[in-house]
Amino acid sequence: AQSVAQPEDQVNVAEGNPLTVKCxxxxxxxxxxxxxxxxxxxxxxxxxxxxxxxxxxxxxxGFEAEFNKSQTSFHLKKPSALVSDSALYFCAAREGNKLTxxxxxxxxxxx
Amino acid sequence: GAVVSQHPSxxxxxxxxxxxxxxxxxxxxxxxxxxxxQFPKQSLMLMATSNEGSKATYEQGVEKDxxxxxxxxxxxxxxxxxxxxxxxxxxxxxxxxxDGSSYxxxxxxxxxRLTVL
Numbered sequence: 001a002q003s004v005a006q007p008e009d010q011v012n013v014a015e016g017n018p019l020t021v022k023c024x025x026x027x028x029x030x031x032x033x034x035x036x037x038x039x040x041x042x043x044x045x046x047x048x049x050x051x052x053x054x055x056x057x058x059x060x061x062g063f064e065a066e067f068n069k070s071q072t073s074f075h076l077k078k079p080s081a082l083v084s085d086s087a088l089y090f091c092a093a094r095e096g097n098k099l100t101x102x103x104x105x106x107x108x109x110x111x
Numbered sequence: 112g113a114v115v116s117q118h119p120s121x122x123x124x125x126x127x128x129x130x131x132x133x134x135x136x137x138x139x140x141x142x143x144x145x146x147x148x149q150f151p152k153q154s155l156m157l158m159a160t161s162n163e164g165s166k167a168t169y170e171q172g173v174e175k176d177x178x179x180x181x182x183x184x185x186x187x188x189x190x191x192x193x194x195x196x197x198x199x200x201x202x203x204x205x206x207x208x209x210d211g212s213s214y215x216x217x218x219x220x221x222x223x224r225l226t227v228l
Binding site: 034036041042043044045046049090097098099101102103104 | 143152154204
């Protein structure tokens, strides 16, 4: 069975600094990986996905993620964080019809 | 991206009553829809997967007689929580996917906050 791990419950970063939100996965076969963001009392918004091809995937709002097969990681990154990026971030892996989510990482960007 | 709506956005009901939540794909045809449940500060737990015109597939531990799912058209799925109890209080999120490609991402609704008194 596939699994997704987000080792950090919360990440704090100062506005303007780079941010990284970590994700590791365990899947059988080729990984289909996703990042979603959730604002309070809202559904999930799609940020980006990795299916195949370039290991560096660019997504919405300036976010990108790096797929690393040897480390089975798919970390989310942004070169310069904004206060408005503060939200809950979920990494997910898809196998067949099922999307499995990590436990989420709360990102807090402070002035 | 594609838009998925949910109605209502929040509902408060008395214990023992039934509540229906609607999920609609507004600008695409959703062959497959998913229902998730999210507890505070926790991840999304898949409850069931439904394909248009067929019975839903429930995850282990989810009571299909309690959480009735109907996916009658390519743009509408409903989740009915029957005889709701306080432990059913949660944030319910639906998701839809336009199939045809296994690469397609799922689009999520804004969620419905259910509070059972």
